[in-house]
Amino acid sequence: MKEFVALPSRTRTLMAELRSRLGDEGPLPPAPPIPVIAPPPVRVFPSPRSRSRFAEQAAAHTTAMIGIGHVGTRYATDVVLQFQAELAVAHEAVHTVLPEDWxxxxxxxxxxxxxxxxxxxLxxxxxxxxxxEASLGKLRSxxxxxxxxxxxxxxxxSAVATMGSGMTLLEAFSAECSKRGWSVGTPMCARFARVWLEDEIGQEVGAKVAVILLGERPGLGTGDGLSAYLVYDPRIGKTDGDRNMMSNIHLRGTPPVEAASRLAVLTxxxxxxxxxxxxxxxSPLVAQLGDAGGTGYRAPQKRVRLVETS
Amino acid sequence: MILEPLPPKVLSVRRIPNADPAVLLAYGADPARHRSLGLVTCDQDDPTYVALDEATKHARVDVVFAKSFWAGSKHASGKLSGEILGVLAGSDPDEVDEGLAAFLRCIEHDACFFAANDDASIAVFPHVISSLGRYLSAEAGLEPGQSMAYLVAPPIEGTVALDAALKGADVRAVKIFPPPSPTNFAAAWLTGSLDACEAAAVAYAEAVVAVARGPIERLPGRR
Structure with missing residues (x-):
């Protein structure tokens, strides 16, 4: 970034001009050199000054914004820009509507x-x-x-996620279920759906297990994540305590194909x-469930840089 | 040598990173917003006011306290007192540091008194602020960013020169401080376009020099 040079004093220039106009031409003492103003700090995270080995190691295992250093009491410029860009991705995902004919x-x-x-x-x-009513009739018929x-x-x-990897996950999961010899219901897609919609649908079709695969609440930089919620004996009135779920089904988390087999294990x-x-x-299934088992080692993650600062 | 800059001497610069709330309150700061203080003393008060205002343009600091001392730096209470104590307050030490750096830059390179006669026994401060900061704009009742001529001279010179400045340029008086100020000077704040403020400052300085050169006017009918 460019350095700034302070402007010479306007008042002193004016007075020097007036001085020579009034006939005083004697030499003035030398003016102090014009100062250079240091450029505003643009730091790259983690900022070198606040580097700590612990923060670096911890930050390598998550895309969460940790170990990002600081400039005074504020975030570094590129951290702020990255944050805003990631927030924009999340906003975009929330406001995308699944087309009616999709x-x-x-x-x-x-x-x-x-x-x-x-x-x-929302x-x-x-x-x-x-x-x-219309959907209920369609479902029954x-x-x-x-x-x-x-x-x-x-x-x-996140309709973005549904349109992105939704079909891959649905097909892979259905195939896993068929492979295990279970009967799989009619493939369907619900618009404007919340998780608990699976209770009513499952109840109507008389399914033993209902599995809803839906775009999850976008986080920073992840607008394309799917979640799966599974419930046994779906009925209206089931609570979240009756559900199992798997989140972060996207390429940087659990890839859809791998998620499908883990969901089948859960089912x-x-x-x-x-x-x-x-x-x-x-407890007997931890090895097959991977991250969903809850105790697994988390491989280092790489943050996707959305903004570059020079 | 007339109109030679008389560089102000900064006599002390001190910081209080985490000031006691009682001190903050006593010096006009707001403990809810301010935590750190930067204190300066200087042997010229008016350049200090200008430089403190400059600091508000470079950092999120407020000028919470700035007062001139009676009779000026030649009658100071100690060798560090000078003729003014200025206090910048900010939310954290970094802000105050940035403010102090801007203050020092301004006082070293911009705001200063000028000699109005050869032995510098008369001083004039014909300063043009091209863009007001948050401090002086509030004091003057103007908007930040407006131009202002900040004019100071001893009583007789300042009075004659103020009239000359108002007549010599398209400016209006915002505030006039007739003598004696705490330091026994006369001062005035004029505003207008930047060009007008510059013309006013030049007319003011010229008039001060003229009074210094001919303090006793010959009256008609007297020899």
Whole structure:
């Protein structure tokens, strides 16, 4: 960045001119050199001054903004820019609406919650948890009933994620279930859907396990993450304590194909133990569940730089 | 030599990184917003006011205290007292440091008194502030960014010169401080466009020099 040179004093220049106009030409004492103003600090994180080995090692294992140093009491310029860029990615994802004909174009049964528009969807989670009348009729008339597993693709809080890797995950998960010999429900996609919508859908089709795959609440820089929520014996009135979930299904987290097999393992455990959520015992399955087991080593992560500062 | 710069001498620069709330309150700071103080004394008060204002343009600091001492630096209470104590307050030491750096830059290179006669026994401060900071703009009731001529001279010179400045340029008086100020000077703040402020300052300095050269005017009818 460029250095700034302070301007010479205007008042002193004026007085020097007036002085010679008034006839005093004697030499003035030399003026002090004009100072150079140091450029404002642009630091790259982690800033060299605040570098600590612990922070560096910890930061290598997460894309969370830790170990980013500081300039005075503030963040460094590039940290602020990166933060704003990542926040923009998240905003973008939240405000993207799943097109009405997207499900049909992918050959999925198209459903919709009781929400009227995207704005209402963000403000009224309760409406997003129930199907509207038309969808309910469609579900009753054309969905396969009495299945072992009912996978549901949905937009959730990130239609970007659903349109990105939603189909890959849905197809991979359905294939894993079929491979294990379970009957899989009609592939369907719900718009303006919240997690609990799986209760009503699962109840209507009489599924043993309902699995909703939906775009998760975007975080900094991740607008493309999917989450999966599984519930055994879906019925309206089930709580989050009855659910198991897997988050961060995206390329920098758990890739969709790998997630599909882990979800199948979870589903298998539910079918076997006939329960889900808190009562489900996952201790024998830790090795197969990977991160979902909760104790795994987390490989170093690389932050995607959205902004470059020179 | 007339109109030679008389460089101000900074007599002390001290910081209090985490000031006691009682001190903050007593010196006009707000403990909710301010935590650190930067204190300066100088042997010329008016350049200090200008330089403190300059600091508010370079850092998030407030000038919470700035007062001239009675009768000026030649009658100071100690060799570090000078004729003014200025206090910058900021939310943290970094802000205060940045403010003090701007203050020192301004006082070293810009704001200063000038000699109005050959032995510098008369001094004039015909300073042009091209863009006001948050401190002097509030004191003057102007907007930050406006131009202001900050004019100071001893009582008789300052009075004659103020009239000359107001007549010599398209400016208006914002505040006039008739003598005696705490340091026994006469001062005035004039505003207008930057060009007008510069013309006013030049007219002011010229008039001060004229009075210094001919302090006793010959009256009509007297020999």
């Amino acid at each position: 499900a049909a174009s992918k050959g999925l049964l198209s459903l919709k919650s009781r929400v009227a528009d995207h704005h209402q969807f 403000l009224r989670p309760d409406l997003g948890r129930r199907l509207d 054309s969905a396969k009933r009495g299945v072992d597993v009912q996978p549901i693709l949905a937009d959730g809080l 298998g455990a539910m079918l076997e133990q006939r329960t889900s959520g808190v009562p489900l015992d996952l």
